[in-house]
Amino acid sequence: MSSIYQHFRKEEKEFIDQVLGWKSDVELMYAQKLTDFLDPRQRFILESLIGSTGDILVSFAGGEGAERKRALIYPSYYSPTQEDFQLQLLEIVYPSKFVHVEHKHVLGSIMALGVKREKFGDILFTDEMLQLVVAKELSSFMMMNFTQIGKSSIKVNEISWDQYLPSNEKWQERFVTLSSLRLDVVMAGVLNLSRQKAKLLIQAGKVKVNFREVDNTSFECAEGDMLSVRGLGRCRIGEIEGKTKKDKWRLNMYILGG
Template identity: 65%
Template sequence: MSSVYQHFRKEEQGFIDRVLGWKQDTETMYAPKLTDFLDPRQVFIVQSLIGTTGEVRAAFEGGEGAERRRCLIYPDYLQPAFDDFNLLLIEVSYPAKFISVEHKDVLGSLMGLGIKREKFGDIIFSDDKIYIVVAQEFSSFFTMNLNQIGRNAVLVKEVSWDHYSPSDEKWREKFVTLSSLRLDVVIAGAMSISRQKAQLLIQGGKAKVNFKAEEHPSFECGEEDILSVRGFGRLRIGEIEGKTKKDKYRLKLYTIG
């Protein structure tokens, strides 16, 4: 087991245990297991531990181009279909001509209702509407309880997937060569700022890793981490392509902002 842990962070061991438990249950019961919504780093861990071949496999769905997705861990006899992921789409209407609503406002209102983040997927702004991908088993809670965002009244209803359109955010691919995978080094290299400025932003509470605040510049980044820095946008770490002859890391990054 320790050989598995060594490839991941110490704080990820609890999630690793859960994934291995899901895999074992599927092997033993020969029946599929559907998870909550996973962030990209968690998806990467599941893919690393289970993969898409063998007697137990993993598939993911959250809508086209989704960042957060549910995972179906299934025996190889099964051919997963979209309906197996139990996803519903809810539409949030608000007076867009008179008020401005941001992603953080929606997220804050949902969390304020006691809804755990893993129970819903991407939040998508499209024209004058907001669409939220939710777990089918909790959809009625959303439609019955989400009646305002901030101080503004909203109308919520379930809609068909015909209304769904992927986020229009465009990830830009770039390659960087870095001396290490420290958070301050990655942010500095990806966002073309000095390492000292990156450290100040991190220590000032303006950086997040996988949607959680991270104030330690020495934090070690990994594949499929999503980093965001207030005022500078977001980036996702793709492949870590090894080291150069000068012992530097070559990374594929995707940036927004």
């Protein structure tokens, strides 16, 4: 068992144990297990532990191009449907002509209601429309209680998935070669910053890894990590292909501009 943990971070042990528990339950009960919304790194861990060819499989859903998705773990003989993921798409109606609303305003207002972050998925914007993906069991609560963003009154409606607004974000795939997987090195190499600039941003609390602030410049990055830098954009680590002949790491990155 300890050999499993060595492939991941120490702070991820609790989630690894949870995944192994889910897998064991599915094996014993021959029934599917639906999770809350998971971030990209959690999905990477889950896929790594479940695998793709055994008696237990995993699928994800949360909307096209979504960052946060629910996972369904199930016996290989089962064929999942969209309904299995128990997702609800909500439309948030607000006075868009008079009020400027950003992602952080919506997120803060939802969290202020006491809703746990893992119970809802992506927040989707266009110029005049705002949508939210939630666990179906949360839908009625949101329609009754989510009535304001800041000082602006809003109305929340359930809508069908054929009205879903896929993200218009354009991610660019890029291969990079880096001297190490330290956070400051990855940031500098991917975002075309100096190493010193990257360190200052990290130490100033402007960098998040998997949606959590990290102020340690030597933090070791890994596959599936989502990095975001305030004002500069986001990037996600795809596959770490290993080292080159010159002992440098070769990474497959997905980059979104700020």
